[in-house]
Amino acid sequence: MSVFVPTVELLRDLVQRPSVTPDDKGCQALIAARLEALGFTIENMPAGDVENLWARLGTDAPLVVLAGHTDVVPTGDESQWRVPPFSAEVIDNKMYGRGTSDMKGGVAAMITAVERLLGQHKTLNGSIAFLITSDEEGPAIHGTRHVVDTLAARGETIQQCIVGEPSSSDVLGDVIRHGRRGSYGCRLVVSGIQGHVAYPHLAKNPVHDLSPFLTELIGIQWDEGNEFFPATSLQISNIHAGTGATNVIPGQVTVDFNLRYCPDTTPAMIQTRIEDLATKHQLDADFTWLDSANPFITEPGPLTRAVERAVIKRTGVTPNLNTAGGTSDGRFIAKLAEEVIEFGTTNATIHQIDECVDIEELVTASCIYEDVLIELLTDSPQS
Numbered sequence: 190m191s192v193f194v195p196t197v198e199l200l201r202d203l204v205q206r207p208s209v210t211p212d213d214k215g216c217q218a219l220i221a222a223r224l225e226a227l228g229f230t231i232e233n234m235p236a237g238d239v240e241n242l243w244a245r246l247g248t249d250a251p252l253v254v255l256a257g258h259t260d261v262v263p264t265g266d267e268s269q270w271r272v273p274p275f276s277a278e279v280i281d282n283k284m285y286g287r288g289t290s291d292m293k294g295g296v297a298a299m300i301t302a303v304e305r306l307l308g309q310h311k312t313l314n315g316s317i318a319f320l321i322t323s324d325e326e327g328p329a330i331h332g333t334r335h336v337v338d339t340l341a342a343r344g345e346t347i348q349q350c351i352v353g354e355p356s357s358s359d360v361l362g363d364v365i366r367h368g369r370r371g372s373y374g375c376r377l378v379v380s381g382i383q384g385h386v387a388y389p390h391l392a393k394n395p396v397h398d399l400s401p402f403l404t405e406l407i408g409i410q411w412d413e414g415n416e417f418f419p420a421t422s423l424q425i426s427n428i429h430a431g432t433g434a435t436n437v438i439p440g441q442v443t444v445d446f447n448l449r450y451c452p453d454t455t456p457a458m459i460q461t462r463i464e465d466l467a468t469k470h471q472l473d474a475d476f477t478w479l480d481s482a483n484p485f486i487t488e489p490g491p492l493t494r495a496v497e498r499a500v501i502k503r504t505g506v507t508p509n510l511n512t513a514g515g516t517s518d519g520r521f522i523a524k525l526a527e528e529v530i531e532f533g534t535t536n537a538t539i540h541q542i543d544e545c546v547d548i549e550e551l552v553t554a555s556c557i558y559e560d561v562l563i564e565l566l567t568d569s570p571q572s
């Protein structure tokens with residue numbers, strides 16, 4: 190069965206629905222219709238303003254889940270795009286549009302992979318399910334987390350899950366993610382006393398108080414990383430102070446920073462160390478901490494091995510297993526699944542103006558998903 194036309198056409202239909210998070214704009218209805226035709230049982234699991242789809246074929250274990258999201262990030266200034274961002278135009282073998290790479294491409298590639306699989310194999314040694322949400326790019330509260338909680342309450346378990354996020358870095362297949370670092374953020378407000386710059390003895394400048402603290406903060410070596418995780422890193426993302434006038438000493442300064450952490454360092458360790466540092470520097474400090482993602486890791490098992498084999502066969506590239514990159518919904522699914530990996534096309538243009546996906550990569554990714562399903566769910570070796 191042809192890979193090229195169905196995958197490209199499905200992706201175009203998805204991209205042309207401008208599903209800026211959390212508005213699904215009918216993407217899941219399209220996906221559900223496609224899966225229902227293959228015999229999947231469709232369950233919509235909306236929560237809040239989020240659409241979620243759980244579609245399952247079969248009742249036996251093992252259950253292999255294909256996970257993804259239909260929501261996309263905003264386009265930014267549309268006039269800067271070389272083509273309109275929801276046009277899905279193909280130029281030089283690349284399809285342009287918001288979500289082509291992150292990750293409607295992955296969703297389309299997984300769906301057509303299942304269509305081809307079922308075209309050849311009428312019975313499977315297990316089940317397949319799709320878990321699709323419209324809240325991955327947003328707060329991620331009512332999305333995959335909600336579906337996983339619902340499945341957990343029913344006592345369902347997942348053996349293997351592929352999240353079709355664009356994991357590849359330079360070429361298709363170079364990276365499989367089998368975990369993610371944690372994300373821990375903070376807003377720090379340091380107070381001083383506002384005053385006239387000509388009368389500093391009557392004021393207390395919080396920016397001056399903050400500076401040596403920040404120098405020490407950014408120099409901290411949190412850990413060395415370990416076999417699976419890169420070292421914890423801290424980045425300052427925003428600093429705001431001042432009234433706009435050049436002759437006023439500000440009364441407060443606000444700093445936002447975020448740590449992507451390796452499990453060798455815990456949020457409690459981070460918080461204690463940073464608050465102690467503020468005390469040492471005698472800051473009048475107010476901390477608001479946000480624990481936005483726990484780290485997760487899954488030990489390589491049958492799924493990881495199947496993806497590695499398929500990647501090598503289809504691309505000649507030997508994939509690197511790592512845990513770099515931003516957070517993803519894999520962290521929620523990992524609570525319920527024995528093995529969760531993220532695998533998909535290259536991510537060079539995600540969230541950018543002129544986001545695009547290389548059609549050949551997309552088609553090859555779809556073949557890799559198909560090979561993996563054949564290995565996990567049929568008696569045939571990878572063809």
Ligand SMILES: [Zn+2]
Pocket residue numbers: 258291292325354355
């Ligand atoms: Zn994504």
